[in-house]
Amino acid sequence: MNWEIVIGLETHAQLSTASKMFSGGSTAFGAPPNTQANAVDIALPGVLPVANKGAIERAIRFGLAVGGEKVINRRSVFARKNYFYPDLPKGYQISQYELPIVKGGEIRILTKNGEKAIRLTRAHLEEDAGKSLHEAFQDMSGIDLNRAGVPLLEIVSEPDMRSAEEAVAYAKALHFLIVEEIEICDGNMQEGSFRCDANVSVRRPGAPLGTRAEIKNLNSFRFLERAIEFEVKRQIEILEDGGKIVQETRLYDPDRDETRSMRTKEEAHDYRYFPDPDLPPLTIAEELIEKIKKSMPESLRAQRDKIVELGLSIQQANQLTGSRSTSTFALPLLADASPKERPILANWILGPLSAKLNEENLSFDQSKVSSDQLKALSKHVSDGMVSNTAATAVILFAMWNGEGSADEIIEKRGLKQISDASAIEKIVDQVLAANAKQVEDYRAGKEKAFNSLVGQVMKATQGKANPAQVNEILKRKLTG
Amino acid sequence: MLNASLKELSAALAQKKISSAELTKLFLDRTSKLNGALNAFITVDAEKSLAQARAADGRIAKDDAEPLTGVPVAHKDIFVAKGWRTTCGSKMLSNFVSPYDAHVIGRFNDAGAVILGKTNMDEFAMGSSSETSFYGPVRNPWNPDCVPGGSSGGSAAAVAARMTPAATGTDTGGSIRQPAALSGLSGLKPTYGLVSRYGMIAFASSLDQGGPMAKSAQDLALLLNVMAGFDPNDSTSVERAREDYVRDLEKPLAGLRIGVPKEHFGEGLAADVGKEVEAAFKELEKLGAKRVPISLPNSGLSVPAYYVIAPAEASSNLSRFDGVRYGHRAKEYRDLADMYRRTRAEGFGAEVRRRILIGTYVLSHGYYDAYYIKAQKIRRLIANDFIEAFKRCDLVVGPTSPTVAFKIGAKAADPVQMYLNDIYTIPANLAGLPAMSIPCGFGKGKLPVGLHIVGNYFSEARMLNAAHQYQKATDWHQRAPAGIQP
Numbered sequence: 020m021n022w023e024i025v026i027g028l029e030t031h032a033q034l035s036t037a038s039k040m041f042s043g044g045s046t047a048f049g050a051p052p053n054t055q056a057n058a059v060d061i062a063l064p065g066v067l068p069v070a071n072k073g074a075i076e077r078a079i080r081f082g083l084a085v086g087g088e089k090v091i092n093r094r095s096v097f098a099r100k101n102y103f104y105p106d107l108p109k110g111y112q113i114s115q116y117e118l119p120i121v122k123g124g125e126i127r128i129l130t131k132n133g134e135k136a137i138r139l140t141r142a143h144l145e146e147d148a149g150k151s152l153h154e155a156f157q158d159m160s161g162i163d164l165n166r167a168g169v170p171l172l173e174i175v176s177e178p179d180m181r182s183a184e185e186a187v188a189y190a191k192a193l194h195f196l197i198v199e200e201i202e203i204c205d206g207n208m209q210e211g212s213f214r215c216d217a218n219v220s221v222r223r224p225g226a227p228l229g230t231r232a233e234i235k236n237l238n239s240f241r242f243l244e245r246a247i248e249f250e251v252k253r254q255i256e257i258l259e260d261g262g263k264i265v266q267e268t269r270l271y272d273p274d275r276d277e278t279r280s281m282r283t284k285e286e287a288h289d290y291r292y293f294p295d296p297d298l299p300p301l302t303i304a305e306e307l308i309e310k311i312k313k314s315m316p317e318s319l320r321a322q323r324d325k326i327v328e329l330g331l332s333i334q335q336a337n338q339l340t341g342s343r344s345t346s347t348f349a350l351p352l353l354a355d356a357s358p359k360e361r362p363i364l365a366n367w368i369l370g371p372l373s374a375k376l377n378e379e380n381l382s383f384d385q386s387k388v389s390s391d392q393l394k395a396l397s398k399h400v401s402d403g404m405v406s407n408t409a410a411t412a413v414i415l416f417a418m419w420n421g422e423g424s425a426d427e428i429i430e431k432r433g434l435k436q437i438s439d440a441s442a443i444e445k446i447v448d449q450v451l452a453a454n455a456k457q458v459e460d461y462r463a464g465k466e467k468a469f470n471s472l473v474g475q476v477m478k479a480t481q482g483k484a485n486p487a488q489v490n491e492i493l494k495r496k497l498t499g
Numbered sequence: 500m501l502n503a504s505l506k507e508l509s510a511a512l513a514q515k516k517i518s519s520a521e522l523t524k525l526f527l528d529r530t531s532k533l534n535g536a537l538n539a540f541i542t543v544d545a546e547k548s549l550a551q552a553r554a555a556d557g558r559i560a561k562d563d564a565e566p567l568t569g570v571p572v573a574h575k576d577i578f579v580a581k582g583w584r585t586t587c588g589s590k591m592l593s594n595f596v597s598p599y600d601a602h603v604i605g606r607f608n609d610a611g612a613v614i615l616g617k618t619n620m621d622e623f624a625m626g627s628s629s630e631t632s633f634y635g636p637v638r639n640p641w642n643p644d645c646v647p648g649g650s651s652g653g654s655a656a657a658v659a660a661r662m663t664p665a666a667t668g669t670d671t672g673g674s675i676r677q678p679a680a681l682s683g684l685s686g687l688k689p690t691y692g693l694v695s696r697y698g699m700i701a702f703a704s705s706l707d708q709g710g711p712m713a714k715s716a717q718d719l720a721l722l723l724n725v726m727a728g729f730d731p732n733d734s735t736s737v738e739r740a741r742e743d744y745v746r747d748l749e750k751p752l753a754g755l756r757i758g759v760p761k762e763h764f765g766e767g768l769a770a771d772v773g774k775e776v777e778a779a780f781k782e783l784e785k786l787g788a789k790r791v792p793i794s795l796p797n798s799g800l801s802v803p804a805y806y807v808i809a810p811a812e813a814s815s816n817l818s819r820f821d822g823v824r825y826g827h828r829a830k831e832y833r834d835l836a837d838m839y840r841r842t843r844a845e846g847f848g849a850e851v852r853r854r855i856l857i858g859t860y861v862l863s864h865g866y867y868d869a870y871y872i873k874a875q876k877i878r879r880l881i882a883n884d885f886i887e888a889f890k891r892c893d894l895v896v897g898p899t900s901p902t903v904a905f906k907i908g909a910k911a912a913d914p915v916q917m918y919l920n921d922i923y924t925i926p927a928n929l930a931g932l933p934a935m936s937i938p939c940g941f942g943k944g945k946l947p948v949g950l951h952i953v954g955n956y957f958s959e960a961r962m963l964n965a966a967h968q969y970q971k972a973t974d975w976h977q978r979a980p981a982g983i984q985p
Contacts, residue, residue: 058599062819064592065579065601065698067733099815101862103839110818162823291862293871296705296812298734 022221022258024251025228026186027140027178031171032197032204033147033212034077040146040170041068041113041298048210056149056164062108067297070097070144074170077203078120078144079303079311081172084201085139086124088308095120095143097298100290105162106149114173116292119143120301126176126196128188137189138177145171166211172203178218178228183247187240190215199343200319214238219250221258229254230264234271234278246271250278322346329353335365345373348383352390360397363407367393371415388418396425403438403485405429438485440492443476446484447492450475461497469493500525501661502979505570505718508664512559512569519559519569523552523613526571530616530662537638539647539656541576542584543616551613558611566721568611573663575654576617577624578709579698580604583614587700588622588632588650591820591827591846601698602730603667603709610725615663619653622848623817624674624702626650627920628910631850636907639682640980641946645904648678648920654712655682659980665713665722669699671706672805673899673924676936679712680899680949683938685966685976686712687719690957691931692737694723695730701816703809704735706928715976716937716966720744723959739957747960748967753787755965758892760795763923763951769902775940775948776898779969783896786968791892795884800877801926802918807861807874808929813851814858820846853914882930889955894965898923899936899949927953937966938975947975 039046042059059066082091098116121142128135147169152161174193180186194213198206206213215237220229234250237243249271254264268287269278294300319340326336331353339353340346349368353361372393376386396414399405405414405425417428429435437443451458454475460468476489500522503511511517527545534540548571555569579585579597581604586592600608607614621631629637629652637652639645640660647656651668655678658666668675670688679686687710694709701707711722723744730736757780764773780790822828822842829841847855861870888895900920910917927934932953939950950969954962970976 061824063579063597063599063825064585064587064595064700064819065597065696067697067701067735069732069734101815101818103818103821105821105823105835108819108824110821111815289864291815291859291864291867293811293815293862293867296703296735297701 021224022255023224024181024183024247025178025220025222025231026180026183026247027218028176028180028186028189029216029218030174030190030193031147031214031216032174034074034170034172034203035205036071036073036077036170038071038073039168040071040074040144042168044168046169048207050165052161052163052165054165056167060108060168061164062110068113068295070298070301071170074144075120075301075303076307076311078142078172079308080201080203080315081142081174081197082121082124083308083312083315084196085121085126085142090121090123091303091308092118092120092122093303094118095301095303097144097295097301098292099295100292102288102290104148104151105160106151106164106167108149108164108167112146112148113295113298114145115143118300120303126189126192128185128192130185130188135185137179140175140177142172142174145173147171178220183244183251186217186247187244190240190243200316202316202343208238211238215243217243217247217250219247219254220264221251221254230266232264232266232278233268235268235281237271242271242273245273245276246278249276253278316343319343319346322350325350326353329361330358331361331365335369338369339365344383348386348390352393356394356397357401359401363397363400364393367397367411367415371411375416375419387421388415392418392425399425399429403436405434405436406482406486409434409436433483435483436485437480437483438488440488443480443484443488443492446476446479447489447496450479451496458497469497472497501529502977503664504715505567505664505713505721508570509566509721513564515559519552519555519613520549522569523548523571523615526615526663529660530657533660533662536643537640537656537660537662538635539619539637539653539660539662540573540616541586541588541619541632541634541653544583547582548613548615551608555611555613565610567607567725569613570665571613571615571663572607572722573615573618573654573657573666574604574607575620575651575666575668577620577669577700578604578667579700580614580617583617585617585700586634587624588620588634589846589848589851590633593633593827595826597698599698602695602732603726604698606725606728612725618651618657618666621650621652621674622851623700623813624650624669624671624707625813625850625854627673627677627917628905628907629653629656629678630907630911631848633848638907639904639946641683642904642944644906645944645946646681646907648681648900648904650674650678651686651712652678652682655679655684655686658682658684658712658714661979665711665718667709667722667726668712669702669707669709670924670928671702671708671809672928673921675710675712676924676934676949676951677900677920679936680938680951681904681947683947683975683978683980684712684714685716685719685935685937685970686710687723687935687959687963688927688933689723689727689959690737690933691928692735693933693957693959694726695728695733695736697730697732701812703812704816705812706805706809708928715970716935716963717745717748717970719935720748720963720967723963727959742960744960744963747964750964750968751787752783752965752968755783755788755894756791756892757783757788758791758793758888758895760793760798760888760895760897762795762798763897767901767919767922768898769942771942772898772900772902772948775942776950779939779950780896782972783965783969786972788965793888793892793895795881795888795895795926797877797880797884798926801881801929802922804874804877804881805921805925805929806857806918807870808878810854810858811862811871812858814855814862817847817851817855822846850914878929881926885926885930885932885953885955893954893958894962895953897951899951900924903942903944903946903948923951932956933959933962935962935966937969938978939973940975
């Protein structure tokens, strides 16, 4: 008999605000330990929290994206989750418990059986804890409170996934949504900006939910997949041996590719949640929701459709809208260009420009070639001033290296195409006169001879003759 | 000078009859003379105070003075002040020097007032007698065998003994008003949210409110003008237009309706206190006020509700004192859990530990609804009682405390008896209403009796007006303890 796998995910997404959830402290990553923790973050006596408006707005944005206005609670409550740990300065974490800011919504994923909606239970605002460093110190632990107070949106799904593959598809779809579509999180998984806890259980099809294990802190899609696969196998083995699953929290060890028990339900904390008396209930005005709705960026899917309407292929459109920064760069540029220039521009964006950005680890908004520069260059190609080859192979890179505008580079490097018909004709005549043999061959039906003649003309002009014109004039002269 | 009002001191400074440095020195000298007997101050730093005084003199010389520029004010050691040791009456913070100023301290500094020192208090403001301080009990200037009340007992004793012209306090269940009553002075707990709690070490966040303690209502008005005001760093701070609390002091009281809650005159009220309060009613009637009998039917539930809510919040608020980042840490421990256990067992006194345990218990899984949620419901009922009452009267008036000051040690062994001290004051905290105590006579042992005045939300100006008119007609507030008479 088969086992059905049941998975729900809890995802902690760091919201991309400059300051912390309840203080003005900086959220910048990678600073020396404890340099980004202010009086509130280290919980000095007497300090008080003030909720970050930017974080609240990002949570509303998320709600609008996954379920619209109806999933946004107009009144939500910050609550204290009490426990002692050295990297938790106040001895409690401010989170939301009974009344989260977002209730409901869904994320659509693509499975082998088609599209599937994964329902969301809730999403709530909370602050992150600091970091305990156990390795670097002998017989001591180091505490780095830079992360303490960083704003998180915890997104909780219903147990709607039925395989590790679906769980990964969900995590990727969620990641794409919050990083690229609505831009509320930088999504950097190595830096901990996006981490998942997986609730995993198995059951016989149709049976009630089995006892679950929660696997904590999975910070890559691969670990998520491996951890679930290991956990499912472990649970099925226990059940098939007649054993019972214990409700517990487990940790995934990527080095040994296994999950290990961290604590059982009996050892679980009593967090003594209660409404934080330092923070009044969070009320959200309709005007704010309206304002955020209006400020939401156009969906990348809609932008893809626009690019297709501009005459580009679906594949190119998909690539051009694969990230917010690419789409933001590409769409206005393409919309502004002539139909002839669009494919040229699309090829540059997806080809040499992407390659350069990748090489230097930059995003499109940091591109060293501006869209105005690209626009000017594509005009020169379309009106024949330079060849596409010269533009793609030489001028783009020269512009990237800061050698000046397209015009300056064309001038400096002598890349101007010869498009003067009479000048080309003169050269063609010389070439025909000097290559009687090839002319004869061509007229005798040897097509190859034509290419050789084109090559001679290009050689004579150092590659600068407009190839289309060369072809046309040669053909006319040979058949004339 | 020792007996002068803030208005008089302000005028003397402005007219350069005395410099702030001289005035500060005067009070510092008196403090060093009397503190050994009264233990009103935990920390005095003459050098720091005098530096501030000289700066104030500079402002006065430049004609840049505000009403309190150059006036010394003592602060309860619950307000953190930059560069000052701030202990909150606890061993836990015996080595804590604050790197920042509380909002209230910042306001006084901006106004040019001089920090005279940090006053003694019940540990983490948990107590009604100022006996739970790690730094020893405070003594009542009217009778050193008696308590001055608490938790702001150090501030109360310091003002009563004329060691400072004025002081700040905080009030979670009566901690400004009860010591004001027991020490014969005036004290005001403003509407919740009027004075910022930023930098005021939290006991029970939803109840804590800072306020002034001084000889007279007029002094309180001047102090409140400095202390009140919106603070973006405190999310519970109320954003509203600034008020001048002096402006209504001289209004006549004709037609003022005084609500007399029958529940505050029943069993438990000592006869001597009841007698002085009755005399005060008569005095107020002479000034044109009318008595209206009212009822606060749920006020009997206020003490039990308070002793669920306040410890619940405290148990969480005091979690940050864990020995990790600052404050006391046990010298020896086996592991992390042992470090926490020993640090907190050593750093906190018995009353603080008791309340942390109560609070942890009432928030625990399975008890939360029965205690915390139920107490919150009672809290709403109590607030509703007042809303009903204020439809029929302008102020609710009665005794501040059921008895005059009691002997040190008399109630220390019986927490419930101690808790009942605050039976008349707690309802205002639960409802978030402004309330004050002013001296209205002397009871048993020639010890002061306090008159309790509760107003509607943000009616501080009205309350101060009534108190000031009463004080113009009486002189209880001008009496100073014998023996240490200036």
